[in-house]
Amino acid sequence: QCINRCPTGAITEKSEIRPVLDAINDPTKTVVFQMAPSIRVAVAEEFGFKPGEKILKNEIATALRKLGSNVFVLDTNFSADLTIIEEGHELIERLYRNVTGKKLLGDDHMPIELPMLTSCCPGWIMFMEKNYPDMLNHLSTCKSPQGMLGALIKGYWAKNIKKMDPKDIVSVSIMPCTAKKAEKERPQLRGDEGYKDVDYILTTRELAKMLKQSNIDLGKMEPTPFDKVMSEGTGAAVIFGVTGGVMEAALRTAYEVITGREVPFKNLNIEAVRGMDGIREAGIKLENVLDKYKAFEGVTVKVAIAHGPNNARKVMDIIKRAKDSGKPAPWHFVEVMACPGGCIGGGGQPKPTNLEIRQARTKLTFKEDMDLPLRKSHDNPEIKAIYETYLKEPLGHNSHHYLHTTYSSQKVRDMNLYNPNEAAGLDEI
Ligand code: SF4
Known part of the structure; x- marks a missing residue:
């Protein structure tokens, strides 16, 4: 159970690259990414830049759209605000x-x-x-910014802005930690019809690995704007x-x-x-x-x-x-x-x-x-x-x-939430 929870990455996360790529390749799905504030100042290190040398932000939007035409890219900075x-x-x-x-x-x-x-x-x-x-x-x-944006992507963006059925949306967060993978499993982070607000999490390292597997050099991307709405941040x-x-x-x-x-x-x-x-x-x-x-x-x-x-x-x-x-x-x-x-x-x-x-x-x-x-x-x-x-x-x-959300003692929480069989399938990132 620690595997999905370790905030410091002492234990390596289970990769979710494959299901994300499967969703992008599924013509019946629309894949909506969000990206946490801390990704933009660190991901360049995976593409040959020194720590603190370069921000890559809108370049990520360009790179993700190269993966498929059914991809939208929003920004967790909106929900941080x-x-x-x-x-x-x-x-x-x-x-x-x-x-x-x-x-x-x-x-x-x-x-x-x-x-x-x-x-x-x-x-x-x-x-x-x-x-x-x-x-x-x-x-x-x-809720955390990812929790807020996850709820709004399916509950507001899909229904009110895009007139889409939330069940056709695959919501993917690019996040700095493995604790976010556990967060998305919380029963409090589910929409009205019982769907998960966030379906998959990619860490910064997983994002870099997924792009490299697709021969995309993030450092060479031209920046393009995020999609509207819910992508402006201060x-x-x-x-x-x-x-x-x-x-x-x-x-x-x-x-x-x-x-x-x-x-x-x-x-x-x-x-x-x-x-x-x-x-x-x-x-x-x-x-x-x-x-x-x-x-x-x-x-x-x-x-x-x-x-x-x-x-x-x-x-x-x-x-x-x-x-x-x-x-x-x-x-x-x-x-x-x-x-x-x-x-x-x-x-x-x-x-x-x-x-x-x-x-x-x-x-x-x-x-x-x-x-x-x-x-x-x-x-x-x-x-x-x-x-x-x-x-x-x-x-x-x-x-x-x-x-907004609620909290509960771990002692009374349903520990079956964290599936040990799923947790056993580790990938080195
Ligand atoms: Fe660490 Fe930030 Fe994740 Fe908290 S949200 S566990 S500080 S990376």
Whole structure:
């Protein structure tokens, strides 16, 4: 069972290249790819570039379309931005209900425990479900970006945009880790008619292997645009790939929602949450807030970032001790990523990965953020459009249906979900 779950890639993943190629060669199917933020800064290493040397992004769209005419390529950066809108408002709502006892958004029964913990890393979610099953209400109810986009691809893109039957869609995620392969099997990630939101996962290494098998040199591809819609992403989405990035992206949006102003840091860069220290803390004071949020005037929002299982455990033990003794935890919002450095150091990324390589990928990630014209999730025009036309409001009815999830103790989870026979069929990538 570890095989599908190992976030660091210590155990090699089962390859899903064959079923993906079979789907592309099946004329009755439409294959829709999505690609995580951290892929673009690492995949070039598989094609002869040095770590941190080159971003390959739209080149991947070109390469995937060369495999078949029934291929669409969307971008998980869109749903990373969507995650920030939902998670940022969830944080604000939890804070507001704790401070005032009243609600602004969401349903009456949403969890309001603080600190709120990020939920975009499946390795971290498994860690929580196994080790801290009595504290699952601290996890944000937001699905991961891949979970959100998977649900929207079959539930919204196929039905509402393309007028297609979701059963004819094969949804493939290109992801940095093997934990994502386990995530797609979660019963919570299934559509209305019982189909899986995501059918197959290719790690970065599997993507490279699949392209090489087809004699496609990714480094020589011309860039072409992703398909519409759900493919626009901001710099805030790009930085999801590094430790502290989700926190920084969330603060850029939450601070502006509460105060009406941009975060007070040069170039929007929140240096205090960046870096490779295992646990980092920061605080941001809310002053001159909008009338709607006057209950927050003068409050300092305290945050922490941890990466790697040992640091996750240290942070959780601090929160648990505070909770058990009836005291508030030292933070309001905590980001945890299972892999050292975040997804740029995920187990499905090009090998080798060491501190120097993680730092090179991180540097390239922040460069990409700086180079993009839009760097705040709430400025993404496709995000604005989907709320106007479909989702209506964060934490609303449609958001709840497609974008939020639940968690359960591993001890009571149906372990048959992880088929040991399937797991036995290993491929070296
Ligand atoms: Fe996967 Fe990223 Fe979590 Fe590592 S940090 S387990 S790569 S989602």
